[in-house]
Amino acid sequence: MTEFVTSNFVFQESARRISMLRAATCISLFSFLVLFGLAAPANAQLYAGSVTGVVSDQTGALIAEAQLTLADANKGFTFAAKTDEKGRYLFRSVPPGVYNISVKASGFKDQTRSGIKIDISQNVGADFAMSVVGANETVNVSTAAPLLGTEDAVTGQVVDRKLINDLPLLDRGVFGLAFLAPGVTEVDAACMGCSANNFISNGSRNATADILMDGVTTTNYEQNSGIRVDTYTPSVDAVEEFKVQESNFSSEYGFSGATIINLVTRSGTNEFHGSAYEFLRHYKMDANNWFNNQQGIPIPGLRHNNFGGTIGGPIIKSKTFFFFDYEGRRYTDQAGPTFYGVPSDAERSGDFGEVCGYSGGTFNNQGICSNPAGQLWDPYAGYYDPAVGGARRTPQGFIPYNKLSTYTSTVDANHPANQVLANDPSGAPYRLPGGPGNLIDPVASKLMQYFPEPNYNVGNANYSPFINRVDSGSVKTVSDQWDLKIDHRFNQKNLLSAKYSHNYTTNSGFNCFNNAADPCSSGPANSSAHMFAINDTHTFTPTKLLNVSFGVSRGTYFYPGIAAAYPKVSPVDAIGEPQYMKDSGYNWFPAVGIGGYTSAGAYNIGGNPYSYAKQGQETYHLIGTLSWVKGAHEFKFGGEGRMHRLNYTQPNYAPGGVYNFDWTGTANYDPACVPGVNCYPIGGDGMASFLIGAQPNDCCGQYEIPNSVASQNFEFGEFVQDNWKKSEKLTFNFGLRYELVLPRTERRNELNHLDPNVQSPIMLNGKNLTGGEIFARSHDRNSYAPDYRNISTTLWLRLSRAS
Numbered sequence: 108m109t110e111f112v113t114s115n116f117v118f119q120e121s122a123r124r125i126s127m128l129r130a131a132t133c134i135s136l137f138s139f140l141v142l143f144g145l146a147a148p149a150n151a152q153l154y155a156g157s158v159t160g161v162v163s164d165q166t167g168a169l170i171a172e173a174q175l176t177l178a179d180a181n182k183g184f185t186f187a188a189k190t191d192e193k194g195r196y197l198f199r200s201v202p203p204g205v206y207n208i209s210v211k212a213s214g215f216k217d218q219t220r221s222g223i224k225i226d227i228s229q230n231v232g233a234d235f236a237m238s239v240v241g242a243n244e245t246v247n248v249s250t251a252a253p254l255l256g257t258e259d260a261v262t263g264q265v266v267d268r269k270l271i272n273d274l275p276l277l278d279r280g281v282f283g284l285a286f287l288a289p290g291v292t293e294v295d296a297a298c299m300g301c302s303a304n305n306f307i308s309n310g311s312r313n314a315t316a317d318i319l320m321d322g323v324t325t326t327n328y329e330q331n332s333g334i335r336v337d338t339y340t341p342s343v344d345a346v347e348e349f350k351v352q353e354s355n356f357s358s359e360y361g362f363s364g365a366t367i368i369n370l371v372t373r374s375g376t377n378e379f380h381g382s383a384y385e386f387l388r389h390y391k392m393d394a395n396n397w398f399n400n401q402q403g404i405p406i407p408g409l410r411h412n413n414f415g416g417t418i419g420g421p422i423i424k425s426k427t428f429f430f431f432d433y434e435g436r437r438y439t440d441q442a443g444p445t446f447y448g449v450p451s452d453a454e455r456s457g458d459f460g461e462v463c464g465y466s467g468g469t470f471n472n473q474g475i476c477s478n479p480a481g482q483l484w485d486p487y488a489g490y491y492d493p494a495v496g497g498a499r500r501t502p503q504g505f506i507p508y509n510k511l512s513t514y515t516s517t518v519d520a521n522h523p524a525n526q527v528l529a530n531d532p533s534g535a536p537y538r539l540p541g542g543p544g545n546l547i548d549p550v551a552s553k554l555m556q557y558f559p560e561p562n563y564n565v566g567n568a569n570y571s572p573f574i575n576r577v578d579s580g581s582v583k584t585v586s587d588q589w590d591l592k593i594d595h596r597f598n599q600k601n602l603l604s605a606k607y608s609h610n611y612t613t614n615s616g617f618n619c620f621n622n623a624a625d626p627c628s629s630g631p632a633n634s635s636a637h638m639f640a641i642n643d644t645h646t647f648t649p650t651k652l653l654n655v656s657f658g659v660s661r662g663t664y665f666y667p668g669i670a671a672a673y674p675k676v677s678p679v680d681a682i683g684e685p686q687y688m689k690d691s692g693y694n695w696f697p698a699v700g701i702g703g704y705t706s707a708g709a710y711n712i713g714g715n716p717y718s719y720a721k722q723g724q725e726t727y728h729l730i731g732t733l734s735w736v737k738g739a740h741e742f743k744f745g746g747e748g749r750m751h752r753l754n755y756t757q758p759n760y761a762p763g764g765v766y767n768f769d770w771t772g773t774a775n776y777d778p779a780c781v782p783g784v785n786c787y788p789i790g791g792d793g794m795a796s797f798l799i800g801a802q803p804n805d806c807c808g809q810y811e812i813p814n815s816v817a818s819q820n821f822e823f824g825e826f827v828q829d830n831w832k833k834s835e836k837l838t839f840n841f842g843l844r845y846e847l848v849l850p851r852t853e854r855r856n857e858l859n860h861l862d863p864n865v866q867s868p869i870m871l872n873g874k875n876l877t878g879g880e881i882f883a884r885s886h887d888r889n890s891y892a893p894d895y896r897n898i899s900t901t902l903w904l905r906l907s908r909a910s
Contacts, residue, residue: 153322153359153730154350154371155644155654156229158198161835162190162210164237169194173212173237180205180221181376183425184596189649195832197741199652199734200644202604203227203348203371216240226265227350227371263352264288268373271346279343279386279413282318285368288351303337308353308366315364321372321592321606321640323658323728324362328820330722330755335364338662338724339608339638342434344382344417345590347373358826358842358901359732359745372606374594375428379420386413390441398444399579402563407441407579428594436586442617443579445627447711448572448704449558450794457512457547459483462792465572474507482790483509484775485516485546486801487539504775511798512544548800553682554699555798557624558712572794574705578619578627586612588636600646608638616669619707623673623681624696626708629718630671634664650736654745661725668719670694678763691812693719693762702769702793716765720757721815726750743828748821756815764810771803772796817854823847842901849893856883860890 162173173190177198188196207221215237223233266284276283282303285291290309304316304326314334318325326335349370352360360367388411395406412435419430453461463470468478476482488504506514516539539545561575588610595603612635616628640658647653670676670693678696679689688695696713700706709715730747774791802808826844833839851858859882867876883890 153319153656154227154369155200155202155322156225156227156231157201158206158208158223158225158231158233159832160196160232160234161194162196162212162235162237163194164215164239170212170215170237173210173215173235175211176209177201178207178209180207181378182374182428182594183377184602185599187599187649191738193739195739197736199736199741200654201225202374203229208233210235210237212237214239226267227348228263228352228369229265263350263354265348265350267348268346271343271348276343280340281343281346281349282337282340282368285349285351288353290353291351291366302334303340304335304366304368308351308364311365316366316368317363318368318370320370320638321604321658322642322656323640323660323730324726324749325638325658325660327660327662327724327726327751327753330753336724338660338726339610339636341370341372341590341608342415342432342588344384344415344434345372345430345432345608347371355901357743357840358828358844358899359743361747361824361826361844361846361899362749362822362848372590372592373417373419373430373432374592374604375419375421375430377421377424377428379418381416381418383416384414387411396444396579398446398577402444402577404444404577404579407443407581408439409441409581410437410439412437422593426596430592431589433587433589436584436612438582438584438586438614440582440584441579442582442627443619444577445579445619445707446563446574446577446705447619447707448574448701449561449576450555451561451572451575454572454794454798455555455558457510457544457552457798459509459511459792459795461572462509462795470508474510475505476509476790479775479789481509482506482775483511483773483792483795484790485514486772486799487516487546506546506773509792509795511546511795514546515541515543516546546799548798550683551798551800554624554696554712555794557620557622557696559620573703576707578707580617580619582614582617584612584614586610602644603642605641606639608636610634610636615672618669618672620712623670623676623678624712624714625669626698626706626710626712626715628669628672628708629666629715630669632664632666634662636660636662652734653731654734655731656729658728659725661723663723664720665722666718666720668695668714670696670714684763688763691762693758693812695719695763697763697808698765699797700765700767701797702767704793710765714763717757719762721755723754725752739832741830741832743826743830746823746825748823750819750821752817752819754815754817756813758811758813762810762812764808766808767802768797769793769803770796772801773799814857816857818851818858820851821849823849840902843898844900845898847893847895847897850889850891852888853883856885856888858883858888858890 158177162170164170171190171192171194173194173196175188175190175196177186177188178184181204186198186201188198190196203225206223206225207219208223209217209219211217216239218235218237220233220235225231264287266287271281271284274284285306286293292307294305294307294313302314304318305314306316307313308316312334314329314336317335318337320339320341325337325339327338328334329336349368352367352369354365356367388409390406390409393406393409399406415432415434417430417432419428421428451461460470462483463476463478463481466476466478466481468476468481470476483506485504485506559576563575563577564570565575588608590606590608592604592606597603611633613631613633615631618625619627638660640656642656645653674694677689677694678684679686684697698710698713698716701711704711727750728747730745732743732745735742735744770791770793771788772791773795774788776786777789796802824844824846826842829841831839831841859880861878862881863878865877865879865881867879869876
């Protein structure tokens, strides 16, 4: 008898507003947590499936009280069931695997069906037609084709171990196979590896899919939005199979953006099995970059060693099993070639005479460049014209021969920006010193010495200071991870499974300057992940079964920036930054951008903004389900609670400050220009502006010391599900789920939000305005009000017919 779907009707209503009392809800959730908190902590087996069907004779008459045994073909575990008065049987919470079913009924020939494969979260039907014959005769049926899941309307894509082993995987990322599921598309090819669930599924928002591993979630909220990120990704060889569930969930699933990746890891069997492997990529099999060959730079070393092994087997045969896997990665990746601009030796000393030659000009006997584009000007000389928005220089403001080292600046007292410098009798902190070279900023001069020497096109006719160096190198990554899983059968009524996983990764960036002021590298970094899950399935009676689970996942990373590679180098001591930069606790060179000069990294020199980050996140998950078969109804009752924690800090601007310079700091305005029409800066040089510390008129430096936040929030869910087998041809699936997601709180109440109704301190035309920023307080710690009225209902109808 073969079952196939002839009609599939799905009705789903999400986030329906239903009035509920807050107190009643909280009491209900508290009662649930107490109920399951007192039970032995375990994993709820959301990945488990079921086997159901009808036992009849050759005429179609139903057979009651038939004895069925479901046996795990690899572990030897057995489960018993009995048909009811309508000949129906049910095996619940069946872990994925290969099974054999045997049926015995008085007066009928024993029958055995082997090779029944249960995929993750699959509910299959298997009917038996018994023959009247002698009691000692047995019929053996080998099931070659997979059974159809005709018991619910859940859809999705199963990726089993055969697909995982047979299909090519870039860098062996198992969740890359999620794109095999219909309706799953990538978000951004440049960010494919940023999170295992960073994809779009059937039009839903990216990175909102929940990831369940052995029944518990491994996701947490990302710092700045509602998207979810995974805290632990297993090795390919540790995965038995996973399923991308995209629609029509049972009510026991929730807290996702319409998609769930449901994964189960491998277990040991009654026989010992193991494997060992190594995948190798090596630069000796690659060709060098053309630009490296041109400059005589050898090919950077690229080595990918991915190695590991697995072993699994019995501890106590047919009772206790183990499975262990290890994977190591030793990566050396190519970085570059990187082309960028650095100052020449003359420019480091304050001589920018070559800037005139680059523009095609020459100096006259007064030291003025024949091409105005190649001339440097004193930003403190000349007079101020508000129509231009800055200093309009006179010929007396030029710097002869572009030599800052021999030029002495005389501050123009008529320049409003110079009033303090010129007239403060006590002496301003940044008053220009006297004598030649007084425009050169001592901090900038010391920092400029950290630039490497030019090495690209030096001495050639097409030499340019704006791109005069090329570098290439390597980035090294070391990663180790392992998983250990134990399965134990206490007796026919109790099955327990527990696992622990760990990963630790370190990497070092490409340092093109080879010093502490390098802008190419984010410096050394490390990350780690832990995952623990324990699961217990307890059978009270053949019709009542309890699953309870508990899981913890934790992920951390620390990107300390390039300064971590040079702990003994202090920017305060090395280049003379203010003392408060050291007091901040961040050992950081300023990030400096120089207009016109191609940068080696995000900036031309100094620590990279955003390259310092520190995060620790963890998720706790408790879930329980009670299954109860009552006649033609299979009821499920249960609930779950989750706690998410996130500790995070990241300076948006490097703690050393961010500064930008361009040619306008040492440029001139044509005295004959018409304001608003053709007044544009002429001449100047970005590197020269940096050396004297002259930023553009509309620019200033930025400096930030960040706070470190520690937040957490709770999620609760309760559900009831009824799978009603109305007849052999018709099945109804009813579901009701309630969810409560509480907003985040922060340990020190460092949260704020906009309240449109609060009284504003601003008064306009005698009228009081509303709307203002509200900061968290001890009695109001949330940034928004929680919604206690969210409930979802589902109804599935499955109509099948025999053929």
